[in-house]
Amino acid sequence: MISIKKLKPSDQLDKIVRFWNNNVTYDPVTLELLKEKTFGDPDFDPDLNLFVEENGKILSFMQGIIRKIANDQKMGWIKLFATDAKRRRQRLATTLFQQIEQKMKNDGVTVIRLIDSVPNYFQPGIDPRYTEAIAFAKHHGFKRFADTSNMEVDLEHQDFETDVAERRLAKEGFLIRRANQDDMHLVLALLSQYFDHWIPEVKIAFNNAPISLHIAQFKGKIEAFSAYDTNNLNTGWFGPMGTNPVFRGKGIGGVLLKRCLNDIKIQGHKRAIIPWVGPMSFYLHHVNAKLTRVFWRYEKEL
16 A cells, blocks of 8 residues: 655654665665755755655655745755656656645745755755656756756875975965864854855864864964865765955965865775866866766746
């Protein structure tokens, strides 16, 4: 018998992990990662986290998220979704989506996007190799509005030494170091001025041990930062990073990037992932990063 159930903290996520990894080709998850994406999301709502079950077997899973954005407006996301490869085209995902979409409408959501549910997101869009997911998006009225991509860095065959560059920057008055808890207000001051959309992710860096944030300090102020493990923890996920525009071009960003990548290497990862890439040439130049995945971004107005 088929039934639709809500995902609750008492449910055993390991069952959904097995289902996901059997049906999602390019993006396997661990139990810890799925916990981060579901119950670890501050906007988790069991009414928007649904799965189809038949005789104890999961056939389809879909996670919705509603977040408040500017001016108290609400935006919705279908953050994760998958269906058993042998049971697709049977309206299982459609049934879940219609229920979630109606709940979002009732809650005042005006736009729904797919996957890129910042700040706690899994990927920045749909990998077009998931042909069925692209077809699902189009069938349900989603329109492609942008593309983005991920890069990867080979950590095994690179030396991320920064001593020489740090000594050069020190002569100009810049102190490069790992952030500590006392730096949070200074980091937030920089973010509030130039990078306010990254505040939730950077705050997570301060919860890690060691703090997964490296900074450049100049005359008592933090003027640049680079972070990792702020999303998709323990997967080699890099970012975000940024520099006060006044101090760009001095090589500060490259140094902070390498310090983070060296930390990821020490964790035991063979590669680092740079998601949602903007300045591709910057990452290519400093650490020989290569484009590895492309994502299509979709949204639907309600």
